[in-house]
Amino acid sequence: MRRTILKSLGIGLAGVLAACPALAQKAPVEVEFYYPVAVGGPITKVIDDMAAAFHKENPDVVVKPVYAGSYQDSIAKALTAHKGGKPPQLAVLLSTDMFTLIDEEAIVPIDAVAKSADDQKWLGGFYDAFMQNSRSGGHTWGVPFQRSTIVMYYNKDLFREAGLDPDKAPATWTELVEAAKKLTKRDANGQVTQWGIEIPSGGAFAYWLFQALTTPHGEILMNEAGNEVYLDKPGVVEAVQYWRDLAAKHKVMPEGTIDWGTTPKDFLERKAAIVWTTTGNLTNIRSNAKFPFGVAPMPASKRGGSPTGGGNFYVFKNATPEQQAAAVRFAKWATTPERAAEWSIATGYVAVTPAAWETERMKTYAKDVPAAVVARDQLAVSVAEFSTHENQRVTKLLNDNLQAALTGAKTPAQAMADAQREADRILRAYR
Numbered sequence: 001m002r003r004t005i006l007k008s009l010g011i012g013l014a015g016v017l018a019a020c021p022a023l024a025q026k027a028p029v030e031v032e033f034y035y036p037v038a039v040g041g042p043i044t045k046v047i048d049d050m051a052a053a054f055h056k057e058n059p060d061v062v063v064k065p066v067y068a069g070s071y072q073d074s075i076a077k078a079l080t081a082h083k084g085g086k087p088p089q090l091a092v093l094l095s096t097d098m099f100t101l102i103d104e105e106a107i108v109p110i111d112a113v114a115k116s117a118d119d120q121k122w123l124g125g126f127y128d129a130f131m132q133n134s135r136s137g138g139h140t141w142g143v144p145f146q147r148s149t150i151v152m153y154y155n156k157d158l159f160r161e162a163g164l165d166p167d168k169a170p171a172t173w174t175e176l177v178e179a180a181k182k183l184t185k186r187d188a189n190g191q192v193t194q195w196g197i198e199i200p201s202g203g204a205f206a207y208w209l210f211q212a213l214t215t216p217h218g219e220i221l222m223n224e225a226g227n228e229v230y231l232d233k234p235g236v237v238e239a240v241q242y243w244r245d246l247a248a249k250h251k252v253m254p255e256g257t258i259d260w261g262t263t264p265k266d267f268l269e270r271k272a273a274i275v276w277t278t279t280g281n282l283t284n285i286r287s288n289a290k291f292p293f294g295v296a297p298m299p300a301s302k303r304g305g306s307p308t309g310g311g312n313f314y315v316f317k318n319a320t321p322e323q324q325a326a327a328v329r330f331a332k333w334a335t336t337p338e339r340a341a342e343w344s345i346a347t348g349y350v351a352v353t354p355a356a357w358e359t360e361r362m363k364t365y366a367k368d369v370p371a372a373v374v375a376r377d378q379l380a381v382s383v384a385e386f387s388t389h390e391n392q393r394v395t396k397l398l399n400d401n402l403q404a405a406l407t408g409a410k411t412p413a414q415a416m417a418d419a420q421r422e423a424d425r426i427l428r429a430y431r
């Protein structure tokens with residue numbers, strides 16, 4: 001009857017809904033979210049559950065995770081989608097991708113969207129060590145999410161067997177060499193059956209592990225503006241030499257390069273007594289180690305310290321204002337103290353705010369798993385991860401030259417001189 005009356009008056013249903021917005025069911029804002037992991041596995045389930053929980057609390061927003069592969073895959077796919085006019089609205093990408101994303105005009109500053117007093121309080125609540133790779137030009141471009149430092153894992157059983165104190169990790173470069181010599185085992189034919197130490201150097205993250213040497217040696221590799229590097233300084237060359245000497249001189253580490261993915265596997269299989277890797281491997285090692293292990297900060301040369309690492313939330317420029325606001329809302333929701341604590345416990349990454357460590361769940365976790373506190377405490381002496389304009393090109397040439405030094409193809413001095421010269425050529429346009 002009502003529809004007949006409306007029709008006789010020449011008014012369609014759409015017109016009524018347009019005239020009365022309260023009667024219309026507004027479609028939720030959709031946010032496509034690139035997340036750097038291969039499809040499948042426990043982390044994807046955690047992210048899927050987070051998206052579902054957020055939608056339940058915020059029915060006007062739907063977050064759609066897209067699993068984009070490795071970090072390198074994810075930045076490549078995000079930039080390809082951006083150039084094609086169809087980027088995601090939100091992504092977790094490396095904190096070191098910030099300059100690349102800015103240069104490509106792919107993202108907006110978070111603080112241009114998060115403007116309220118509560119938003120500003122939120123942005124000011126993260127550990128400053130993580131924000132060093134999140135700020136540039138007076139703006140905050142990324143929000144810390146899955147962040148880390150490098151830590152040292154060691155097998156306590158193997159320490160005991162070698163006559164070392166299982167509750168005392170090497171605290172200096174000298175102590176590391178001495179301990180690694182005692183921990184390296186050889187069979188009757190002289191073949192190594194157990195390495196004293198493994199520091200990953202293959203693939204894309206050689207530069208990051210290198211910072212776990214240069215930082216304790218008192219060297220910073222780049223400026224805050226991302227347009228200068230300091231790769232050929234004497235202290236930097238000394239750090240390369242120390243790394244090379246672990247294999248070539250002291251014979252406590254495999255010759256050549258060591259794969260990033262192999263390192264935790266070798267540790268779990270007792271092929272390496274000490275390994276350096278991300279604190280993000282803590283949950284994996286806790287779940288799979290069949291022996292007691294310890295976690296310690298980076299050994300000191302002149303000081304302590306590690307680079308930070310890991311991924312930030314970024315909001316993309318081509319998103320509508322509604323999508324940008326929704327993306328920030330999700331990032332804010334995901335980094336609240338309770339959820340940051342949950343994420344840290346589920347993954348091993350460092351909870352990114354001091355407030356997260358004050359939650360009851362995190363206090364209990366820190367008491368039960370004191371190893372988790374090591375990376376947090378190391379933040380006090382940690383530095384920004386190596387990041388520059390043209391970041392992929394500059395880090396690749398640094399990685400290539402580090403690997404050349406570690407394999408003996410170049411001397412440490414020549415490798416770093418070559419890296420400095422090429423980096424200067426690339427970065428000149430940004431000065």
